[in-house]
Amino acid sequence: MSVPETTLFDDQRLVGMGVRLLTPENANIFEGTFSLLHCAVKDDTLYRGVFAVLMFPIRHTDRFISLRYTDADDKEKEIGIIDELSAFPAEVQRLIRNTLVKHYYEQTLTRIYSVENQFGLLFFDVETQQLGRLQFVMPWRGDRAEDFGTNGKTLLDAFDNRYIIPDIAELPTADRNAFTSYIYW
Amino acid sequence: MKRMATGRDAAPASVPNLVFHRLPDAVRDQAEKLGFKDDEMFFGVRGDLDADGSAAEVWTLVAKTRVVSIVVSGARAGAVTGPFELSAIQKARAAQNVGSAFLQLKIDGLYVDMARYSNSHRELFGRVARQIDRQVEGRPLPENALSLPSEMQCVKCGLPLPGRGAECPRCLGGHGIFARTLGLMRPYWVSILLLLTLMVAGVCLDLLPPLLQRTMVDKVLNPPAGTQLLPQHEALRALLLILLGIVGASGGRCLLNIFIGRMTSIIGTRITKELREKLQAKLISLAVDYYNRHSVGSLMSRVLYDVDYFQGFVTQVAQGFLLNVMLVLGIGGMLFYMNWKLALLVLLPVPFVIIGTTFFWRHIYPRYYKVWDSQSKTAQLLSGLLAGIRLVKAFGQEDREQKRFSGAAAYLQDSRRSLETSMATFNPIMGFVFGLGGLIIWYAGGSQVLQAHITLGTLMAFIGYLGMFYGPISALSMFSSWVTGFLSAGQRVFEVLDATVVVTEDPKAVRVPAMQGRIEFQNVTFGYDPYTPVLKNVSLTIEPGQFIGVVGKSGSGKTTLVNLLCRFYDPQEGHILVDGVDVRQMNQQDLHRHMALVLQEPFLFRATIAENIAYGRPDASRLAIMNAARAANAHDFIARRPAAYDTKLGEQGAGLSGGERQRISIARALLCDPKVLILDEATSSVDTESEQEIQKALVKLCKGRTTIAIAHRLSTLKNADHIHVVEDGKIIESGTHEALLTLKGVYHKLVMIQTELTRLEG
Numbered sequence: 001m002s003v004p005e006t007t008l009f010d011d012q013r014l015v016g017m018g019v020r021l022l023t024p025e026n027a028n029i030f031e032g033t034f035s036l037l038h039c040a041v042k043d044d045t046l047y048r049g050v051f052a053v054l055m056f057p058i059r060h061t062d063r064f065i066s067l068r069y070t071d072a073d074d075k076e077k078e079i080g081i082i083d084e085l086s087a088f089p090a091e092v093q094r095l096i097r098n099t100l101v102k103h104y105y106e107q108t109l110t111r112i113y114s115v116e117n118q119f120g121l122l123f124f125d126v127e128t129q130q131l132g133r134l135q136f137v138m139p140w141r142g143d144r145a146e147d148f149g150t151n152g153k154t155l156l157d158a159f160d161n162r163y164i165i166p167d168i169a170e171l172p173t174a175d176r177n178a179f180t181s182y183i184y185w
Numbered sequence: 186m187k188r189m190a191t192g193r194d195a196a197p198a199s200v201p202n203l204v205f206h207r208l209p210d211a212v213r214d215q216a217e218k219l220g221f222k223d224d225e226m227f228f229g230v231r232g233d234l235d236a237d238g239s240a241a242e243v244w245t246l247v248a249k250t251r252v253v254s255i256v257v258s259g260a261r262a263g264a265v266t267g268p269f270e271l272s273a274i275q276k277a278r279a280a281q282n283v284g285s286a287f288l289q290l291k292i293d294g295l296y297v298d299m300a301r302y303s304n305s306h307r308e309l310f311g312r313v314a315r316q317i318d319r320q321v322e323g324r325p326l327p328e329n330a331l332s333l334p335s336e337m338q339c340v341k342c343g344l345p346l347p348g349r350g351a352e353c354p355r356c357l358g359g360h361g362i363f364a365r366t367l368g369l370m371r372p373y374w375v376s377i378l379l380l381l382t383l384m385v386a387g388v389c390l391d392l393l394p395p396l397l398q399r400t401m402v403d404k405v406l407n408p409p410a411g412t413q414l415l416p417q418h419e420a421l422r423a424l425l426l427i428l429l430g431i432v433g434a435s436g437g438r439c440l441l442n443i444f445i446g447r448m449t450s451i452i453g454t455r456i457t458k459e460l461r462e463k464l465q466a467k468l469i470s471l472a473v474d475y476y477n478r479h480s481v482g483s484l485m486s487r488v489l490y491d492v493d494y495f496q497g498f499v500t501q502v503a504q505g506f507l508l509n510v511m512l513v514l515g516i517g518g519m520l521f522y523m524n525w526k527l528a529l530l531v532l533l534p535v536p537f538v539i540i541g542t543t544f545f546w547r548h549i550y551p552r553y554y555k556v557w558d559s560q561s562k563t564a565q566l567l568s569g570l571l572a573g574i575r576l577v578k579a580f581g582q583e584d585r586e587q588k589r590f591s592g593a594a595a596y597l598q599d600s601r602r603s604l605e606t607s608m609a610t611f612n613p614i615m616g617f618v619f620g621l622g623g624l625i626i627w628y629a630g631g632s633q634v635l636q637a638h639i640t641l642g643t644l645m646a647f648i649g650y651l652g653m654f655y656g657p658i659s660a661l662s663m664f665s666s667w668v669t670g671f672l673s674a675g676q677r678v679f680e681v682l683d684a685t686v687v688v689t690e691d692p693k694a695v696r697v698p699a700m701q702g703r704i705e706f707q708n709v710t711f712g713y714d715p716y717t718p719v720l721k722n723v724s725l726t727i728e729p730g731q732f733i734g735v736v737g738k739s740g741s742g743k744t745t746l747v748n749l750l751c752r753f754y755d756p757q758e759g760h761i762l763v764d765g766v767d768v769r770q771m772n773q774q775d776l777h778r779h780m781a782l783v784l785q786e787p788f789l790f791r792a793t794i795a796e797n798i799a800y801g802r803p804d805a806s807r808l809a810i811m812n813a814a815r816a817a818n819a820h821d822f823i824a825r826r827p828a829a830y831d832t833k834l835g836e837q838g839a840g841l842s843g844g845e846r847q848r849i850s851i852a853r854a855l856l857c858d859p860k861v862l863i864l865d866e867a868t869s870s871v872d873t874e875s876e877q878e879i880q881k882a883l884v885k886l887c888k889g890r891t892t893i894a895i896a897h898r899l900s901t902l903k904n905a906d907h908i909h910v911v912e913d914g915k916i917i918e919s920g921t922h923e924a925l926l927t928l929k930g931v932y933h934k935l936v937m938i939q940t941e942l943t944r945l946e947g
Contacts, residue, residue, distance in 0.1 A: 033293070033295060034292070034295060034297045036295060036297070048294070048295055049294075049295040049296055057283075070296055072294065073913065074278075074913070075913065098237070101237055101238055102236060102237070102238070102282065102287070102298070102301070103282045103283060104282065104283045104284060105234070105238050105282065105283065105284035105285035105303065106283070106284050118355075119344070119355055120676070120680055120683070121344070121345065130238075131240060137344070137345050139345070140680075141680075157345075158337070158338075158345030158346075159303075159304045159305040159307065159337060159345065160284075160304040160307070161284060161303055161304045161305060162283065162284040162304075177548075177551075180551065181550075181551040181554075182551075182554075184551060184554040184555045184558050185558045185562070
C-alpha cells in the first residue's frame with residue numbers, strides 16, 4: 001500500500017513532539033556576559049552561554065543549527081533548531097557563525113606531497129588551506145580515515161586532529177595515487 | 186616551511202608548553218602589569234590556538250589566587266581573558282569540541298573560554314583542568330601531576346604511540362615483517378637447514394644436464410672439425426652413458442623435489458597453525474575497546490585468510506625465492522665460465538627487470554589492498570545482512586539491501602578486475618622482454634659457432650642454461666607480486682599481534698583461591714575517552730553477600746562500574762578492591778572465576794544447550810547442569826525439546842525465545858557458583874511472564890553471593906540491601922528502597938515515573 005508523502009514526512013504528531021524551531025520571531029539572540037552568546041526564547045526563558053552545533057555538518061553548513069547550553073547540572077541541552085540561518089538579521093548570523101567557528105577545527109587538505117609508512121604509522125606531508133604546508137602522523141588503521149560526504153575522507157592523526165579531503169577526485173593525480181596507496185578503503 | 190602538526194604552534198618549538206613557579210618570558214611584561222609575580226605563580230601553560238581557530242601563542246597563568254589568559258601572537262596579540270579570582274571560579278573543565286578543545290572556567294554559572302588548543306595539546310590541558318579544579322576545591326596539588334610523561338607520545342623520540350601507554354616501535358627497534366616471519370621459523374631451524382642443503386644439492390643436479398649435453402654434442406654427435414671421431418660402438422656406449430647421467434640427474438632432482446615439497450608443507454602448516462593460535466590468543470586478550478575500533482569481519486579475515494600467506498612464505502623460502510636465487514647464481518657462474526662475452530649479453534634484460542619491479546611496487550602493489558578491503562567489506566555487509574535478516578524483512582528493505590550488496594559486489598569486482606587486468610598486462614610484457622634476451626644470445630652465439638670461436642656443444646649448453654636462467658629470473662620478477670601480497674597480509678597480522686593489551690596481568694598478581702565478595706570502589710575516575718570521564722570520583726563499598734541495586738538513566742555510568750569491576754578496563758584514577766586486593770594486582774583468572782555476569786542480551790554459542798550451560802565449568806556433571814537449569818527455571822522448557830539438553834542451538838541461540846535464552850545464561854552463571862554475581866539489565870528485554878520466571882530464578886541465584894544488579898525496572902530492586910543512584914558519572918543517592926523513597930530525590934522521581942507508566946500500560 002503506498003503512503004502519501006505528506007503523511008510520511010509531515011506527521012503533525014511528530015512535529016508537535018519534535019524539535020523546537022527557532023525563528024527571528026521567537027528567539028532573540030545576542031552577545032551578553034563574558035561575550036558569550038545568549039538566547040531569549042519567547043514564552044520560555046533566557047539561556048546564557050549558548051553555543052551552536054551543526055546537525056548536518058557536511059551537507060548543510062548554514063542550516064539546521066542546534067543552539068545549546070549547559071544547564072546548572074553541567075548537562076548539555078538543546079534550546080532549539082535554526083532551520084535557515086539566513087532568515088536572521090546579519091548581526092545574529094555573525095554571532096552564530098562565530099560560535100560555530102569555535103566548535104569546529106579542521107584542516108582542509110589541498111595537496112598530499114608524500115605519504116610514508118613506518119612502524120604502522122603513516123607520515124603525511126601535506127598542504128592545508130588554513131595552515132599551509134605541514135606534516136602529521138596517523139596510525140594506519142581503518143578507523144582513522146572515515147568517509148566525508150560521498151567522495152571525501154576525514155583523517156584523524158595520532159592526536160585526533162582532523163584533516164578533511166572534501167573530494168579525493170579533486171586531488172592532483174600523483175597526490176591521489178599516493179593517498180589511495182594507503183587509504184584504499 | 187614544514188611543520189609537524191604536533192607542534193603547529195605560533196611559538197618557537199624550543200619554548201616549553203609548561204612553566205612552573207615563574208612567569209613565562211613571553212608574557213612577563215603584560216602579566217606583571219596585571220599584578221602577577223613569579224613568587225605567586227603555580228604554573229603557566231601554553232595553548233596553540235586563538236579563539237577563532239587561528240594559530241596563536243596563548244598563555245594561561247595559574248597563580249595562587251588568580252587565573253588569566255594572555256594572547257601573545259596572532260591577530261589578537263595582547264588580548265587578555267580575566268584575571269579571575271580563584272574564589273569566583275566554581276570549576277574548570279576541558280571542553281572537547283570537534284577537532285579542538287577549550288579550557289573553560291565556570292564563573293557565575295557560565296563557562297568562560299580561557300584558552301583554545303588543538304587536540305595535540307589535549308593531554309596537557311586535560312591535566313591542567315583537573316589541576317585547577319583541585320585548586321578550586323582546595324585539595325592539595327600533587328607535585329608531578331602536570332609534568333608526568335606523555336602517554337600519547339614517546340618521551341625519547343616524540344613518535345606518536347600506537348596506543349595509549351604503548352611501547353614506542355621506533356625505540357624498540359622495529360623488526361621488518363620478513364625478519365619477524367623468519368623469527369617464527371626459528372623452532373624449525375634444523376629442518377630449514379636440511380631444506381637448504383637439499384636445495385643446494387638440487388641446484389647442482391640442475392646444472393649437470395647441460396654440461397652432459399655439451400659433451401654429448403661435442404664428443405659424440407658432432408665433434409668439431411679436426412678432432413678424432415669415436416668408433417661407432419664406443420660412440421653409442423658414450424651416448425648411453427651420458428643419457429643415463431642425464432636421467433640420473435633428473436631422477437635425483439625428482440626425488441629431492443618430493444622430499445622438499447613434503448617438508449615444506451609440514452613446516453608451513455605448523456607455522457600457520459601456531460600463528461592462528463597466537464592471533465586468537467591475542468584477540469581474546471585485547472580490551473573490549475579494541476573491538477569498538479575493528480570490525481569482526483576484518484579480524485576474521487586476518488585469522489582465516491591472511492595467515493595463509495605465511496605458509497606461502499615457507500614455500501617461497503624452500504622452493505621459490507631462495508631456489509631461484511641459487512639457480513641464477515649457479516647458472517650465471519656456469520655461463521661466465523663457458524663464455525663471459527655471451528654471458529654479459531644475458532644480463533641485458535636486467536634493467537628491464539628492475540624497471541618492471543619498480544613499476545610493480547608503485548602501481549600494482551596498492552591494488553592488493555583494495556582487493557582485501559573489498560573482500561572484507563563484502564563479508565561485513567553480508568554478515569550484517571544475514572544477522573539482521575528479520576529486521577530487513579520486517580521493514581520491507583529487501584530491495585535496498587540487494588542494491589547495497591550489489592554495490593559491495595561491484596566494488597569487489599572492480600578491485601579484482603583492476604588487479605588482474607594489470608597483472609595480465611604486466612606478466613606478458615615481462616615475458617616478451619626475456620624472450621628478446623634469448624634471441625640476442627641465439628644471434629651472438631650462432632655467429633661465434635659459424636666463426637668457429639665456440640663449439641656447437643657449448644652453444645647448445647649455453648642455450649640450455651639460458652632457458653634455465655630466464656626461468657628463475659622471471660620467477661624472481663614475479664616474486665615481487667607475491668611479496669606484495671605477503672607484506673600486506675603480514676602487516677595486518679602483525680598489527681593484531683602488536684596491538685597493545687591495555688589491561689595487563691601484573692607479573693606478581695595475587696592468587697585468590699577463595700573469595701569473600703567484599704567490593705570497594707575508592708575515588709574511581711574513568712572515561713573510555715580519558716578526557717571525558719564517565720565515572721567521576723566514585724566511592725562505594727559492598728559487603729559480602731549484599732544485594733546491591735544500581736539505577737540511573739542510560740549513559741549515566743552504571744555499566745561502566747561493572748566493566749571496571751570485571752577489569753575490562755582499568756580506571757584512570759582511584760582503586761577497585763575485591764576482598765581488599767586491588768583488581769589490578771589480582772590474578773585475572775581468579776577474579777573472573779569468582780564472578781559471573783548475566784547480560785541484557787545473553788550470548789549463546791553455537792553448541793548444545795548442555796554445553797552452553799557448562800561453558801564456565803566444562804567439567805560439570807550432567808546432573809549439575811540439570812540442577813543449574815532447574816534453579817534457573819530453564820529445565821522444563823529444555824525438557825520439552827526433542828533433543829532436550831542435547832539440542833544444538835543456532836547462531837546466538839537461534840530457536841529460543843529471549844526469556845529462554847536469558848534463563849540458560851542464568852543457569853550458566855549459577856553453575857559457576859560465583860561469589861560475585863553481576864546482573865546487567867538481566868530482565869529488561871523479556872516479557873513480563875518470562876521476567877517473573879527469571880526473577881524467581883534470580884532469588885535463588887543471589888542467595889549467599891554479593892550481587893550487583895543494574896536495572897531499569899525498579900520493582901526488581903525492592904529487596905536490595907542497598908540501592909545506588911548514578912547520574913552523570915556520580916553516585917548521587919544511596920540507601921534502601923524505603924529510605925530513598927523518603928528522600929524524595931531522583932530515585933523517588935524514577936519510581937513515580939515507572940508507577941505512572943505501569944498504570945498507563947494497565
